[in-house]
Amino acid sequence: MRHNSQPGAGGVSPSPAPSVYGGRREGFRAGELVLFSLATLATMALCVCVGSVSLPLKETLTVIWNTIVGLPVPQGISVPIILSVRLPRVLCVALTGAALSICGGAMQGLLKNPLADGSTLGVSSGAALGAVIAIAFGITLPGIPFAGTMVLAIAFAFLSLLVILSLAHKIDYSMSTNTIILVGVIYSMFVSSILSLIVTFASDHVKQITFWTMGSLLGASMQNALVLFGSLIVFGGIILRYARELNAFAISEDNARNVGVPVRQVKLTLLIAVSALIGVCVSVGGTIGFVGLVTPHMVRMIVGPNHRRLLPASLFGGAIFLMLADLVARILLNPVELPIGVVTSFVGAFLFIVIFYRSRRARL
Amino acid sequence: MTLLDVKHLSVRYGALTIVNDVSFSISEGEWLMIVGPNGAGKSTIVSAISQGTPYTGEVFVQGRNIKSLRARDLAQTIGVLAQSHAMGYGFTVGAVVRLGRYAYSPGLFSGSRDEDEAMVTRALELTGLTRFAEQNVLTLSGGELQRTFLAQIFAQNPRVLLLDEPTNHLDLVYQKQTFELITEWLKTPGRAVVSVVHDLSLAKAYGTRGLLLDGGKTIVCGETGEVFAPEYINHAYSMDVAAWMRRMLAQWQEEGTR
Numbered sequence: 001m002r003h004n005s006q007p008g009a010g011g012v013s014p015s016p017a018p019s020v021y022g023g024r025r026e027g028f029r030a031g032e033l034v035l036f037s038l039a040t041l042a043t044m045a046l047c048v049c050v051g052s053v054s055l056p057l058k059e060t061l062t063v064i065w066n067t068i069v070g071l072p073v074p075q076g077i078s079v080p081i082i083l084s085v086r087l088p089r090v091l092c093v094a095l096t097g098a099a100l101s102i103c104g105g106a107m108q109g110l111l112k113n114p115l116a117d118g119s120t121l122g123v124s125s126g127a128a129l130g131a132v133i134a135i136a137f138g139i140t141l142p143g144i145p146f147a148g149t150m151v152l153a154i155a156f157a158f159l160s161l162l163v164i165l166s167l168a169h170k171i172d173y174s175m176s177t178n179t180i181i182l183v184g185v186i187y188s189m190f191v192s193s194i195l196s197l198i199v200t201f202a203s204d205h206v207k208q209i210t211f212w213t214m215g216s217l218l219g220a221s222m223q224n225a226l227v228l229f230g231s232l233i234v235f236g237g238i239i240l241r242y243a244r245e246l247n248a249f250a251i252s253e254d255n256a257r258n259v260g261v262p263v264r265q266v267k268l269t270l271l272i273a274v275s276a277l278i279g280v281c282v283s284v285g286g287t288i289g290f291v292g293l294v295t296p297h298m299v300r301m302i303v304g305p306n307h308r309r310l311l312p313a314s315l316f317g318g319a320i321f322l323m324l325a326d327l328v329a330r331i332l333l334n335p336v337e338l339p340i341g342v343v344t345s346f347v348g349a350f351l352f353i354v355i356f357y358r359s360r361r362a363r364l
Numbered sequence: 365m366t367l368l369d370v371k372h373l374s375v376r377y378g379a380l381t382i383v384n385d386v387s388f389s390i391s392e393g394e395w396l397m398i399v400g401p402n403g404a405g406k407s408t409i410v411s412a413i414s415q416g417t418p419y420t421g422e423v424f425v426q427g428r429n430i431k432s433l434r435a436r437d438l439a440q441t442i443g444v445l446a447q448s449h450a451m452g453y454g455f456t457v458g459a460v461v462r463l464g465r466y467a468y469s470p471g472l473f474s475g476s477r478d479e480d481e482a483m484v485t486r487a488l489e490l491t492g493l494t495r496f497a498e499q500n501v502l503t504l505s506g507g508e509l510q511r512t513f514l515a516q517i518f519a520q521n522p523r524v525l526l527l528d529e530p531t532n533h534l535d536l537v538y539q540k541q542t543f544e545l546i547t548e549w550l551k552t553p554g555r556a557v558v559s560v561v562h563d564l565s566l567a568k569a570y571g572t573r574g575l576l577l578d579g580g581k582t583i584v585c586g587e588t589g590e591v592f593a594p595e596y597i598n599h600a601y602s603m604d605v606a607a608w609m610r611r612m613l614a615q616w617q618e619e620g621t622r
Contacts, residue, residue: 026459056427112452248463250453254416254446255513259440259520261466 010061032303036316039209042093047323052332053121053238053239055082067139089325092220093326093340094319095228097283097291099236101318103274104292105299105311109246110270111222114355115181117293118278124289127153128284129191135209136202149226154279160187161275215286215341217326224284231280235273236315242270243307250305288322288341290348297319297355366391367556368413370523372421375408383419383433384580390524391498395550395557397571397588399564401601404577406560408609410528414444425524439467443522447529449509452499457512458497461487464519485520490545516543525549527559543570564605568592576600
């Protein structure tokens with residue numbers, strides 16, 4: 001394989017015809033889009049139907065469809081369950097999964113680090129700290145009910161990311177995978193100690209604070225789903241826009257600079273978009289760990305490492321993964337409900353070890 | 365025409381001076397070899413010119429200050445080849461080479477123009493990588509990986525190539541291939557090459573000009589014949605370089621005549 005071909009010599013096709021590698025086929029194909037959408041919708045239908053009270057699929061779909069197109073909704077006990085309990089929750093879960101996964105995919109590319117994710121880097125914990133401070137000190141913005149929590153969660157997510165990355169940069173100029181993860185762990189510990197401190201002083205908010213550290217989308221509303229959807233369109237759109245630049249970063253930051261990526265500007269934009277999305281997710285559903293770590297890895301096995309395919313696929317994959325995790329959380333110990341973060345962390349921790357082990361082996 | 369003009373370049377990390385007031389310029393058709401012992405600041409110069417390391421002094425490309433150029437314009441003018449590449453994800457060779465066209469068509473929906481495709485195809489042909497186009501880069505040998513990034517630069521089509529010890533960890537065959545490919549590339553008018561090279565024989569054989577550094581300072585800069593003169597080179601390396609080279613070569617000659 002090694003020395004058998006002189007460069008420029010050998011079987012080279014002179015035809016300037018459209019090449020078969022990458023390029024024109026680099027993006028997400030229509031067929032894949034349909035396939036991933038169908039899988040997501042099917043999972044969504046399953047998750048709305050199954051639960052402490054199981055509902056027939058046909059009736060569920062009729063209720064949802066009639067509501068959407070404005071036809072009279074058939075009466076029955078199942079209608080409020082579907083429309084005000086199950087559907088908003090499943091939608092929020094799907095959107096959160098999609099948002100966290102595209103963030104994980106973007107961070108893994110940007111930092112060239114297969115272990116990067118909002119939870120492993122401590123960004124989610126930082127966002128939760130912001131949310132908890134807003135609750136404990138009663139910080140609100142006039143007009144919108146949960147804007148105070150959200151704004152503080154976003155601001156803290158971004159600040160956390162800055163602190164973690166600059167600290168990692170100071171410790172280890174090359175910002176190796178292990179250094180970033182180590183700093184993330186230390187930062188998470190630091191944040192949880194502050195959280196405990198706040199709990200001590202604001203004991204009347206213990207329940208809410210626990211919710212934020214465990215993560216749950218119990219009682220999520222349509223309003224929450226709309227906010228998640230809006231942020232996913234805006235910030236997810238920004239991340240998708242930089243898919244090509246992320247490919248360059250995933251090779252190396254130096255290579256990104258060499259091929260002409262405005263490194264600082266792109267990096268800052270992506271970090272802001274990622275922090276904003278994680279901040280919104282945390283303010284709605286608390287810290288749900290490891291989704292952003294697990295999904296891109298599973299999706300990469302299907303569509304490959306190219307971010308133009310990986311990122312859109314992560315959106316769908318993340319939605320499906322988190323909806324299934326939420327389903328398990330709801331029905332495993334029925335009628336007791338597990339926090340969704342317990343399920344995702346359980347899966348995520350195993351995967352984390354597998355990836356870490358493999359990446360260490362690869363270097364030896 | 366002067367393509368690259370470096371004036372009073374210095375790089376300092378705190379109190380430590382890595383590069384101390386280095387100036388040089390290269391014109392069309394020239395290949396400047398930056399040589400010197402380990403720690404002379406050779407790679408740092410390449411990193412500073414490619415804007416990867418903060419520096420003082422000024423760098424001009426085609427008469428324009430490099431700091432006034434947009435990232436994309438810079439990439440269309442200067443292409444940088446690092447000495448090694450640690451790949452984390454399994455991109456295809458074609459995808460890596462295609463990124464070389466980024467500077468000509470940034471944005472999401474580009475990269476599919478005929479011109480870009482033609483350049484990528486040609487770069488793969490030149491480097492003999494056409495049949496590797498769909499291969500995962502994680503499965504390549506060191507030499508094949510280096511050729512992949514050389515193809516990326518050829519697709520990028522800059523005026524000046526900046527090479528940081530391009531064949532440092534490659535065996536003889538790849539060294540020969542790489543240097544001959546670059547010689548070919550240089551034949552097109554309007555191009556120049558700057559490379560950091562450890563192997564003095566390679567530097568002497570392929571370079572048109574030389575820059576000898578020691579301890580971050582310029583010892584001599586000029587035609588290769590002048591730069592590789594014993595009075596400079598022996599001093600920088602603290603040994604009789606030519607005598608050692610002759611002794612090495614003598615062994616081969618003896619065996620050849622036996």
